[in-house]
Amino acid sequence: MTITDQLSDLLAGAARSLGLTPPAVHLSPPKNPAFGDYSTNLPLILARQAKKNPLDLARDLVDQLDPLPDTVAPPEITPPGFINFRLQPTYYYQVLQEILDHPDQYGRTHRGAGQTANVEFVSANPTGPLTVGHGRQAVLGDVVASILEWHGYEVTREYYYNDAGRQMRLLAASVEARYRELLGETTEFPEDGYQGEYIRDIARSVLATYGNALPREAPEFRREAETTIFQDIRATLEQLGVRHQIFSNEQTYYERGDIDRILSELKARDLIYEKDGATWLKTTRFGKEQDTVLIKQTGEPTYRLPDMAYHRDKFQRGFDVIVDIFGADHIATYPDVLAVLEALGMDTGRVRVLIHQFVTLVRGGEAVKMSTRKANFVTLRELVDRLGKDVVRYFFIMRGMNSHLNFDLDLAEDQSEKNPVFYLQYAHARIANILEHARAFGLEWTRRYDPKRLTTSEEFHLLKELDHIPRTWEAALDSLEPQVIAQSLQSLATAFHKFYTECRVVTDDQELSRARLALVTAVKSVLRNGLELLGIAAPDRM
């Protein structure tokens, strides 16, 4: 039980003993250190209910707070009605000891212990290389998965793609057109075809492998395209440090009959009907303005139907948590899928849908519309090649998924040297260097140290940052917003760099040195854990 939980309980108890019914008591570290270490607005919230002035109520509440843990100083009351708690040094020394005792447990909640989670992300159809835009989702999904793992979930990272629809046919037709061009035949390039240079490369490879006599619409065109492009996608993800355990595709659900099964169940529940030669889903039942086409006039389902089959499959595989990560273009479609699953009797409360906004690519001061078909994209591979995995990952993860990110290609390379990720890594490397330096002086951090030798404001600032880590990393589990982890590491690194300039670790005073070695050792493990969560290297040397 954390100190804030204890204080919350005490405050709630105090409120009840005054005859009040308190809401969830909220304690948070105030921005201004003059207001103590943790602060609550409970008197302000309860003033109306108590029919009292908040300051008077605060005094009454404080009078009822008994007994406080001995690591907490007597609380202070400040206008307009906050109660501020200050923690004793012994509390922070305990935090330090806790980290040193269990460096890999600090900040874990085990809330997911014994549970499984599935995170579906990237899921780009194999029609072209991954773009910078996909990079955001790749990193977001990977770190969300890591956060779940950190808190005890057994996580499956999954990639789902459509391999049965119009896009893949168009891809095959584009390859075939380039193939026939190579043979000198006059062909028409398909309207809306894929225009990228990589299509010509695939056509050349088809020619080299299968010769010049492939019949019209030979399956080789598609197969070769899919295989080649998928290899490229997987290699790019690998470069970014993203690994999916499972690749699922739409075709499977046709073959297994799941699509037909969904259809007949929807029919049995009177949720579909025929009109104009198409099959419609009654999405108006779910509060939409219009019904939705499930099967086109051509007899081919839209992607929604296999999506439904795929999601039901994920339910049937028994995951406790199912996370779907989509770009903003899917915002209108996932409610249909969820509504259908609900209608078919599944508990959609297990599903967490995370929508991220798109990355706007800026070149020469102007926004570039990216399109795989028109081949005016910048590939993710190019980006990772040029900037490196850590810079690219950090760039995408340091911002909230709802921000409409601007990515300026002209600045990317300049900025990459100034990427804040180096600030974090440098803190880690500096500590590694201190430890090495200490060893050279015959000073090894052992379990023996006297925490009371830590007294300066820089040391306490660091200890307080360490103290904040668990609540921040737990908040990341609730919100599945990775940027709060990045922010917590930034604050920790800032506190460390400040400490570094003000406090020398390796000194003639062996006892002081040992205490500071203990402190930086703790900081180092938290930084390492945090960087690992983000999938970023924690180097010992830079």
Next chain:
RNA sequence: GCCCUUGUAGUUCAAUGGAUAGAACAAAUCCCUCCUAAGGAUUAGAUGUAGGUUCGAUUCCUACCAAGGGUACCA
């Protein structure tokens, strides 16, 4: 038209309804006989507009303006 997301410093982004709105880059000025200056210190600089709710609003509500996405037989 309607729906979703977003408008914060010159720029790119932060800020569970809290107290003095943070950081980075860009600009200006300092600090390496000292464990790595990829660092530290200092200066200047912002909540789109108009209302509302609240003890308190960047945060919640309404309208307007602007950007991105969606608006159903592309995914």
